[in-house]
Amino acid sequence: MNEHAELRDWLIALRTPGLGPGGLRERLGATRGSIDQVLAQLRRQASSLDPEAKTWLDQPDETRLTADLAWLAEPGHRLLRCTEADFPPQLETIPQPPAALFISGDASLLLHPQVAIVGARSASIAGKANARAFARSLALAGFVVTSGLADGIDGAAHEATLEAGQPTVAVIGTGPDLVYPRKHRELSARVAAQGALVSEFPPGTAARADHFPRRNRLIAGLSLGTVVIEAGLQSGSLITARLAGEQGREVFAVPGSIHNPLARGCHRLIREGARLVESASEIVESLTPAARALGAELAQRLDLPTAVSTERHRRAKGGWRDDPDYQRLLDVLGHDPAALDELATRTGQSAAVLSSMLLMLELEGCVEGLPGGRYQRLPGV
Template identity: 85%
Template sequence: MSEEAELRDWLVALRTPGLGSAGLRERLAAAQGCIGEVLSQMRRHASALDASAQAWLDEPDKERIAADLAWLAAPGHRLLRYTEADFPPQLETISQPPAALFLSGDASLLLHPQVAIVGARSASTAGKTNARTFARSLALAGFVVTSGLADGIDAAAHEATLDADRPTIAVIGTGPDLVYPRKNRELSSRVEAHGLLVSEFPPGTAARADHFPRRNRIIAGLSLGTLVIEAGLQSGSLITARLAAEHAREVFAVPGSIHNPLARGCHRLIRDGARLVESASEIVESLVPAARALGAELAQRLEQPTVAPGKGTRAASGGWRADPDYQRLLDVLGHDPVALDELVTRTGQVAAVLSSMLLMLELEGCVEGLPGGRYQRLPDA
């Protein structure tokens, strides 16, 4: 089956009314990952489906599918399916993991260690200042800042990360071709150009209230930890924090004045076990072990023989310094800034594997990540 034919089948399945991610994953498992077989089986047993699903499978909207394919054909656009090797493994452990994600931007960022920063849309000036300070510091420490492109805390976190010349990920509650709220259109364009837009929803999908809790589970699932900065007691940010805790991820909260209604959600989180933080360094210290573990898991998933220190035989016999792949990477890095694409050419490794290796070297203090997706070997490495 050609790539376009397979994509077409995936788009038909993703748009099938009532199927959903869980149903699609279940059917794909039974069909040994063949999306064409999934559609064939559903059509053979159409009587078990509701009327809208039957009608769609009998005659999918050709114009809609053609528009989807046209969107995917544009540079930087991709449908990342859970059956692909570079689908983020951290999403596999959440409840109701997505079957596929529509991406616009740098897909490799999904394999970097992420910290979610979320909070009130109607954030105070102080709250947005805190969001910018934390986001900038976390980004410069090597973490990708992930949020939801909403007003207030989300937007401040994205903007500060981009202003620091570091990439950011925005998980949105619309199709990947739409922006909500519309006032963040310019910010969305910046994220797309210098980071990554992520959506579970096909192109053309408008914002709906029930989309945002679904978006929040992906934000929490992608991230090693979630930081909440200003949240009322009814804030959607508390949903993201709850989901993060359910996914066994770290939850951090910034305290505020007892007279500030937007501090009450954070105070509740702290009472319920979230870690009170006053600086980004506390988050970095807490998440470095999880980031190293993620790097090791990614290396194994992508069939990269090198793993993190303490994981596997090569590391146990001498750590990454004894690994020839890491040594070759350091050799080709030199001491001048090099873009990831150039490193792919020099090493012959795929970008996702190199991202995992560079993360390990950055955490070990041997490599520095620079603006523009470049890397530089540090003098003592």
């Protein structure tokens, strides 16, 4: 099956009423990841499906599918499927993992260690200043700052990260072609250009209240830890924090004045076991071991010869320097910034392999990730 036909089948499946990511994943497992077999199976079982699903499978909306495929054909746009090697492994262990993600920007950022920064939409000036300070420090320490593109704390975290010249990931509750809130249209474009916009929803999907808890589980799931900066007792940020805790991720809360209603949610989290933090360095120290473990997990999950041999070399000989594939990557990288596709051409390695290798080199302090999905070898390496 060619790529265009496979993408079309995926879009039909993703838009099938009542199927959902769980149903699609279950059928993919039964068919060993064959999307065309999934559709064939669904059509054979049409009589037991929801009438809307049967109608859609019998006669998909070709106008809608054509628009979806046109969006995916644009540079920097991708449908990242759970059957692909570079689908983020941290999402496999969350409740109701997505079957696919629509991405505008650098999909490889989802393989990097991420920290979520979330909080109140109606944040105070001080709260937004804290969000900016934490985001900048975490980004410069090598973590990808992830948030939800909402007003208030989310927007401040994204903006500060971009201003620091670092990539950021925004997980949104609409289709990847829409912006909510509308005031963040320019910010959304900057995130896509310098980082990645991520959505579980197909193009054209408008904002709905029930989309945002679903978005929040992805923010928590992608991140090694979630930092809450200002949250009322009814804040959606507390949902993200709860999901992060349930997923086994670290939860951090920034305390505030007892007279500030937007501090009460953070104080509740602290009483319930979240770690009180006053500086980004505390978060970096706490999450660095998890970031290193993520690199090893990626190598194992990708199950690729380069990644596997690298881990063997690291265990047996004590370092990546003994691995010829890593030496070749560093040689072709040189000291000038290069994009992932350039490195793939120079090395003959796939983007999935290179993402894993570059992540390990970043964690070792040998390579620096730059805006626009570029990488640069650090001096002295």
